[in-house]
Amino acid sequence: MVTLLASLAVGALVAPGAEAQAPPPRSILLVPGDTGETDLDARREAQLATLADLETFAFFRFVDKIAESGITFRHQIVDDAGKDYKMVHYDHGNGVSVADVDGDGRYDLYFLTQVGENELWRNLGGGRFKNVTEEAGVGVADRISVAASFADIDNDGDPDLFVSTVKMGNLLFQNDGKGRFMDISKRAGVAYVGHSSGAVFFDYDRDGLLDLFVTNVGTYTTERRGRAGYFIGVDQAFSGHLFRERTETSILYRNLGDNRFAEVSKETGLVDSSWSGDASSVDLDGDGFQDLYVLNMQGDDHFYRNIEGKRFEETGRKFFPKTPWGAMGIKFLDFDNDGLLDLMLTDMHSDMSELIGIEREKLKSRMQWTDQHLQGGVDNVFGNAFYRNMGDGRFEEVSDTMGAENYWPWGLSSGDLNADGFEDVFVTASMNYPFRYGVNSLLLNDMGKRFIDSEFILEVEPRKGGRVEVDWFDLDCSGEDREHRHCEGHEGPATVRGTLGTRSSVIFDLDQDGDLDIVTNDFGSAPMILVSDLAEQADHRFVQIKLEGRQSNRDGLGALVRVVAGQRVVTKPHDGKSGYLSQSSMPLFFGLGAAEKVDRIEVDWPSGGRQVVTEDIELDGLVVIKEEPAAPAPE
Numbered sequence: 001m002v003t004l005l006a007s008l009a010v011g012a013l014v015a016p017g018a019e020a021q022a023p024p025p026r027s028i029l030l031v032p033g034d035t036g037e038t039d040l041d042a043r044r045e046a047q048l049a050t051l052a053d054l055e056t057f058a059f060f061r062f063v064d065k066i067a068e069s070g071i072t073f074r075h076q077i078v079d080d081a082g083k084d085y086k087m088v089h090y091d092h093g094n095g096v097s098v099a100d101v102d103g104d105g106r107y108d109l110y111f112l113t114q115v116g117e118n119e120l121w122r123n124l125g126g127g128r129f130k131n132v133t134e135e136a137g138v139g140v141a142d143r144i145s146v147a148a149s150f151a152d153i154d155n156d157g158d159p160d161l162f163v164s165t166v167k168m169g170n171l172l173f174q175n176d177g178k179g180r181f182m183d184i185s186k187r188a189g190v191a192y193v194g195h196s197s198g199a200v201f202f203d204y205d206r207d208g209l210l211d212l213f214v215t216n217v218g219t220y221t222t223e224r225r226g227r228a229g230y231f232i233g234v235d236q237a238f239s240g241h242l243f244r245e246r247t248e249t250s251i252l253y254r255n256l257g258d259n260r261f262a263e264v265s266k267e268t269g270l271v272d273s274s275w276s277g278d279a280s281s282v283d284l285d286g287d288g289f290q291d292l293y294v295l296n297m298q299g300d301d302h303f304y305r306n307i308e309g310k311r312f313e314e315t316g317r318k319f320f321p322k323t324p325w326g327a328m329g330i331k332f333l334d335f336d337n338d339g340l341l342d343l344m345l346t347d348m349h350s351d352m353s354e355l356i357g358i359e360r361e362k363l364k365s366r367m368q369w370t371d372q373h374l375q376g377g378v379d380n381v382f383g384n385a386f387y388r389n390m391g392d393g394r395f396e397e398v399s400d401t402m403g404a405e406n407y408w409p410w411g412l413s414s415g416d417l418n419a420d421g422f423e424d425v426f427v428t429a430s431m432n433y434p435f436r437y438g439v440n441s442l443l444l445n446d447m448g449k450r451f452i453d454s455e456f457i458l459e460v461e462p463r464k465g466g467r468v469e470v471d472w473f474d475l476d477c478s479g480e481d482r483e484h485r486h487c488e489g490h491e492g493p494a495t496v497r498g499t500l501g502t503r504s505s506v507i508f509d510l511d512q513d514g515d516l517d518i519v520t521n522d523f524g525s526a527p528m529i530l531v532s533d534l535a536e537q538a539d540h541r542f543v544q545i546k547l548e549g550r551q552s553n554r555d556g557l558g559a560l561v562r563v564v565a566g567q568r569v570v571t572k573p574h575d576g577k578s579g580y581l582s583q584s585s586m587p588l589f590f591g592l593g594a595a596e597k598v599d600r601i602e603v604d605w606p607s608g609g610r611q612v613v614t615e616d617i618e619l620d621g622l623v624v625i626k627e628e629p630a631a632p633a634p635e
Contacts, residue, residue: 024478024492030469031486035499036436037468039358043439044456051457055447057418058457060537062518062530064464069529071129076115077524078144078230082473082496083484085434088233089195089220090114090166092146092277092328093410093503095581096521099150099159101136102179107508107586110138110161111521112148115228117141118163122179127511127531137181143168144230147278149583151201151210151576154259155554159585164196164214167221167231174259189261194248195220198278198581202290203553203606204268205309209255210553213292215276216248238349239373240275241298247273250294270312272302278411280330280577281558282341284319285393288608290558295327297349300380319395320387325367325380326350329411329580333423334571335402336448339562340389341573344399346409346427350382355435361407362453364400384409403451408438411580415507415516417458417532419540419591421570422448426460428580430501432523437468437499440520460518460530463500470525472498500525504580509589514542514620516589541592541619543601547574550627551607558606561588565595587622601625 051058080090094112101108106123113119117139121129133139144166150159154174161173161181169191173181185191195217201210218240221231240246250272253261265271274296281290289306296302301323303316316323326349335342350365364383367374384406386399399405410428417424422445430438439461443451455461462468475494477487486496504521511517515534520527534540543563547556559574570590578584592598601613601623609630617623 026492027477027490027494029486029490029494029496031434031472031496031498032436034436035468036358036438037466040439040462040466040468043358044462047453047456050452054444054452055449056420056422056444056452057538058444058454060418060532060534061459062532063459064528065127065531066464066526066529069127069129071109071121071527071529072131073111073113073119073121074526075111075113075522075524078114078228079226079473080230080233081114081524082433083475084226084232086233086235086237088237089217090230090233091432091523092197093523093581094145094521095147095504095579096506096519096527097148097150097582097584098506098508098519098578099161099585101159101175103158103177106512107510108179109519110148110150111527112145112163112581114144114230118145118148123510125512127529132179136179137183138163138173140165140171142229143171144228146196147198147581149199149201149576150585151557151583152554152585153201153210153255155208155549157554162190162199162201162212164199166195167193169193170196170214184259188259189263190214190253192251197276200279200281200292200583201557201576202281202292203558204252204281204290204292204306205254206289206606206608207255208549208551208553208607209257210555210557211255212253212261213250213270213279213281214253215250215279215294217277217297218248218275219246238298242372242375249273250276250279268311270304272304274299274302277328278330278581280332281575282332282573283558283560284341290606293330293343295330295345296323297326297328299325299375301327301345319393322379322381322397324350324385325374325378325382326352329409329427331412331414331425331577332573332575333414335386335388335423335445337422337568337570338389339569339571340391341571342389343385343387343395344404344412344425345385346412347381347383347385348409351408352431356407362403362405364405401450403453404443406441409441410503411505411582413505413507413518413579415589416542416591417442417507417516418444418534419515419538419542420447420593421568421591423572425451426505426507426518428502428505428520430499430503430523432501433472433496433498435499438501440502463528468499469497470500472496472524498524502528504582506578506582506584508578508584508586509544539594541595543590543592543598543617543619544587544622545590545601546587546622546624547603548624548626549605549607551609551630552605552627555585556603556605556627560604562602563590563592564599564602565592565597566599568592568595592619595619603627
């Protein structure tokens with residue numbers, strides 16, 4: 001329903017003596033009329049009432065410091081998500097990635113957009129950033145971007161960049177070490193033209209070079225072009241999985257060295273035809289080779305076990321008998337510090353089968369789509385999933401009892417936000433225009449027992465100023481848009497407003513004060529730069545760890561790192577998976593609570609060696625661990 005909020009008269013400048021000719025008033029239209037804004041106070045009070053039950057520390061907050069940061073980036077949408085709205089995969093938005101692109105020790109931000117220019121913002125320190133897109137050469141203004149992944153493809157010590165696009169050719173940029181990038185896509189052999197989405201760098205064959213897996217959603221566009229040259233989406237795009245001719249398989253590229261890649265999907269048996277938006281690597285069976293979990297936004301997910309770096313075998317049902325039906329986000333993490341990697345998945349498309357009120361947001365979807373849309377015989381989880389690792393290859397799905405459910409989720413980022421030694425999760429959630437407001441979820445890990453809804457406790461919600469809406473698109477109701485659905489009963493210019501919403505996020509210490517901050521990429525609006533004041537509120541200890549591979553790839557991607565402090569052992573996989581549609585190159589952050597010291601750090605390197613560090617471990621700082629040569633085998 002469209003609600004007319006106001007008609008604003010706009011003054012005009014006229015020559016002296018001329019009769020003033022006032023322009024027609026501009027109508028401000030709010031879609032939907034009920035934004036959900038009135039629910040925010042009640043939600044806040046309900047969360048604050050749970051504070052007394054928390055075992056973990058929650059007396060800190062986040063403040064949106066977008067103005068102080070100097071960042072002026074604003075995400076822009078294609079018309080299929082606005083003026084010409086239709087249900088199509090463009091509404092999945094874009095990622096945001098982090099890397100120290102120029103080697104100055106500070107971590108920079110790369111924001112992606114659909115229309116206009118992607119932007120690279122150099123970290124100046126103290127929470128301030130500078131736009132360096134032009135000199136870096138990564139604006140990509142002529143394409144509709146989707147995802148970004150930073151990784152060192154040539155082991156020269158600086159992060160290179162891969163950008164996926166919608167049917168305009170994927171891009172690979174080589175970093176010169178000073179934060180300037182050169183497009184090597186065609187020479188490298190990775191300039192695939194299709195409906196690409198997330199991209200994962202990992203070394204599947206353990207040769208010390210990072211390989212690349214690119215997910216492809218499926219054909220959801222026509223050949224017709226719209227504003228900014230985007231390919232207009234097909235009608236009923238979310239039935240695309242029912243049509244075999246719309247299938248696009250994802251692609252595995254092997255790094256051949258010398259910045260060249262070769263597609264090896266068929267020869268390795270990794271031919272995935274899911275409608276996939278993202279994926280993540282992990283050594284789940286502990287054999288030293290990185291396996292791959294591939295999400296499916298419209299059907300069963302797939303888990304591919306890596307067989308000695310030569311081929312992949314689909315063994316998903318063995319580990320995960322039921323997967324979400326509409327999976328979007330993924331993260332492997334050790335939730336309860338038992339040394340075993342658990343798995344959290346978010347499910348957007350099941351939630352889109354029905355529109356519900358806030359009273360059901362923590363419950364699974366009742367799935368209202370037809371059996372035909374589900375392709376019959378479906379045995380899935382209709383909502384988020386949290387798989388607790390029980391050991392011996394067994395996983396138990398416990399998302400409801402863990403409190404991991406939410407509504408309209410896209411991706412998730414994890415990090416120890418209160419530095420207590422347990423990994424917390426930030427889930428981006430929303431649908432924007434023409435739907436009501438959807439809150440982002442901040443799930444505090446309550447000492448490895450459950451997740452606690454904390455977005456209002458920590459002041460991530462409501463947003464700065466309490467606003468939930470933004471100008472979405474403009475209409476000329478007396479001209480070319482007179483037949484538009486929102487122009488009925490209106491004349492002259494009109495601005496349609498919709499609700500705010502987030503798609504992707506990344507968690508890192510952006511101001512280098514010893515606590516973790518959150519940066520978002522919102523859909524159709526400015527990002528949020530959510531800066532934590534934990535360092536001012538609590539006496540906590542931490543250590544950040546940067547890996548430098550030698551036999552392994554330079555980034556150390558695929559390593560498993562354990563920090564031992566007294567009786568506490570905190571385990572993290574170094575996979576670079578920083579959020580939805582994003583892979584970043586940054587240190588691992590280990591919160592240690594009130595620990596006095598770190599006894600040792602253990603690194604299981606991708607090359608197969610284990611390294612134990614016991615000296616020169618500085619608390620509250622950065623520890624750089626360089627891979628030592630593997631000891632020779634005894635004769």
